[in-house]
Amino acid sequence: MKKSILVMTLTVFCFGLLLTGVEAYPEKPIKLIIGYEAGSATDLIGRTFFKHMEKELGQPFMIVNKPGAASALALRELLDAKADGYTLGMSCSVNVLKIMGHLPKTHHDFDVIGIPLLTGSVLAVPSKSPFQSTKELVEYAKGNPEKLRLSTTSKGAVFWIHARYFERLTGAKFNLISNPGGSSFIATQLGGAHADLGFAAYRPLQGQIKAGNIRMLGVTSEKRVAAFPDLPTMKEQGYNMVVSGWAAILAPKGLPSDIYKKLLDAHAKVVGLKAWQDFCTATGSVGYPEYTGEGAIKFMDQDAEIQKPILEEIGAVKK
Amino acid sequence: MEKIKSISKTELIIYGIFCSFAAAMLSPSLKLGLGEKGDLGPGLLPLAANLCVLITGIALAISVLIKREKIDPSGESEKIDRKGWLRSGGILLNFALWPLLVGIVGYILSTLLISLGLAKVVGYKDWRRPIILSVSITFCIWLIFGVLFQLDLPSGFSF
């Protein structure tokens, strides 16, 4: 009984192959190079997203972590790979690596598949903090420049850029504390009230927020986030600060058009899946199916425009 | 007495290498910037570390010059014959061969070759036992890393 089913599926499959010809892609496992350590935030996003992609494309993904230089090392390897759709890569900073001097290429040198999710930065304070809104905080900071400690990630990393952007938009000055690594130190510094405010992703703060040690004042995404619908965006609070952390899926430039289209379709479809949207909600992010292909490129162009002047200011820009 | 002198001479050379390396790194460290009181720069620790290497290196060199009679402290002054050096050199050569080969012929073939080469260099006279040894090593590597953990090992043109 089982055998006959197998034979039947095989026959149908073979017929399908004959009929569609090029539709055979993918016929072997696909390699995904993630430019960050196993267990890091981007790695977990990649692993979850490509579980769904596997189902969509019918082939398993082999995930390879090549951390280093804000994903520049992984992208170098991707540039050397064959453009046959069997090697993909993931990066959160492909559009500014050239500005930072880590890689002489930008996202225009790749075939962009898409951006599966956007994560707005959360402006958070310790629960004991006297500030109840962003406005109160900004007013106080303006009167007391460099008094408030703002805990964030390393210089040039996404949350640091958001913190700087916040300073530029509001005109307030903070004492920026750049921490190494991800957002974990931000979470302890806020949870233990060692810092007065912080910009970070929602996920590492989650436990402390639920326990009532950390309070959120605003989120920098375009619209309110499903994970915390009561939290107003920065835009609603009168600060036109719409920036996000994101992760892009890339392929070497010059994919055959049918393979490229197949990957784009699969990407758009998976982002629209309820399971993926649930994952986004749980991590305080948003997934937009329209950030596939062209939409993603346009988004990264705009994002690079925001980051560039800030990166120039710290001299991360290579002369 | 001759031998002891040659040992302290080599030791002096080692200090020389460390010190000149550290000295060469001082100015690049300074260029990275020492920062200010409220925000230390990326050059501070490298500068401090290199200064420390320089100072201890000079102090150690002086101490060697003062007491020449100090004997090789590792206690391994046994004589090493030419064969021994040849074996060690052969091992290093085998190691260097692996990264050169692996991109071209893939990890299975190159591991087979390297382990065979190592076994021959280290002392097997016949061919049968080293071949058995290298085949079983390569099989285990393939089973554990290739099959069980599904790692992305270089494949080259063969596997």
Added chain:
Amino acid sequence: MSGLEHLLQGFQIALDPANLMMCLIGVILGTMVGVLPGLGPIEAMAIMLPISIRFGPLAGLILLAGVWYGAQYGGSTTSILVNIPGEASSVITTIDGYQMTRKGRAGAALAVSAIGSFVAGTIGIVILQLFAPPLAAAALSFGPPEYLAIMLLAFVALSTLSGDNPLKGAMMIAFGAFLSTIGIDRIAGIQRFTMGIPNMMYGINFVPVAVGLFGIAEIIRLALNPYVPSPMKSVRFRELYPNREETRRSIMPILRGSFIGSLFGMLPGTPAVLASFTSYSVEKSISPRKAEFGKGAIEGVAGPESANNSAVILALVPLLCLGIPFAPVAALLLAGLEMHNVTPGPLFIQDNPDIFWGFIAAMYLGNFLLLILNLPLVGLFARVATLRPRVLIPIIGVLCLFGSYMTRMALFDVWVMIGAGIVGFILTRFGFPLVPLVLGMVLGNILEDNLRVTTQWLNGDFSLLLTRPITLVILALIPVYVFFIRLAGKKVFRNGIKE
């Protein structure tokens, strides 16, 4: 419900066949990746993560955590047998563990390390079970200055490890610290000493350096005179395990090590290596047989190995009770829980008593499984030490190549390993201690990070330190520690004269 009732219920849950199975798979897999240098628990856990999701939050947590602490059991095996530390926390074990192997006591070293791991692991779980929530709250009171103070204390402790010639040790620490700064700066985000080589941007990786300095250098040394008959030609089975004297000497180091490890483990973001070398430095300074250290003292294996394991278990405190993952391994555990909408954090135990107590019970079982899994392996592994160099060298040679390649799948690291091997061989011949070099490399940029974060935090106002009582206490401990070591040293000296 009392704690005991909770725990009994937890055992009921953990003994469920599916959970028990997960626990067994986890610890076996963990032992495997622990033994193989270069392959860490992270890779194995990342592979198991999607599989674990199918079995619910508890089974997944049991499986992933089993891999994690299982890896700590096997981690020192290669350090003891062939002088290759597979991760930072087992560097210390090479000092005395490998010397024991050269004296024919590999079995005793392996057995003591397994038993020590078991005792320390169990003590760690007891502490986790009883005090997790208050400990987590206490950990939150540690801010940047407190971490800096701890790192300063650690460097003082490190200076006691420098071997015969303290100046040489200091030089090695400084050189290691410099090596740790190569790559992209973790705070300023700019490149340091990369010379434009892309692979240098990620920095000089620990594993290839350690494998080269210790492993390859040892292979070269072995090959120089390969026909020395092995001291362990014909050992009877019973002699593989520690004798009465060795057991007696290990008990206190294991207990002290467990305590030290527990202290360091609770502090989020401190690497387990801090615990293991602090334990070594304590054992060395209070031992009446100071001269034996570095030549195969069993205390030098028992203490650090125990400290390492309890540190790893208690590193679960910040994860479970603060909800903050500090290491990638913790992030993977967190991910496994979050996929089932279970959020670790201060309310975790209260909201999910079944998961917490089931997990605690499963850890007791896992620790026990590891012990009965590892003791027979001791006999097997101890025989590895009796292999002739011509069999051993090809095997460990290939393992070293793969171990350094696999840390991030780059041939660059293989070249680093070969270079480090040559350097290590030369340095050892001239009596330069390598352990301070490697520890300087591991801890150098952590010290730098803490120093820089703290100065940013102070923003030039150093009087703020006076408002931090915990910092002041830790800083005050530094001279006490130095005094204590001096005193202990003098006592040994006097005893030595009397004898």
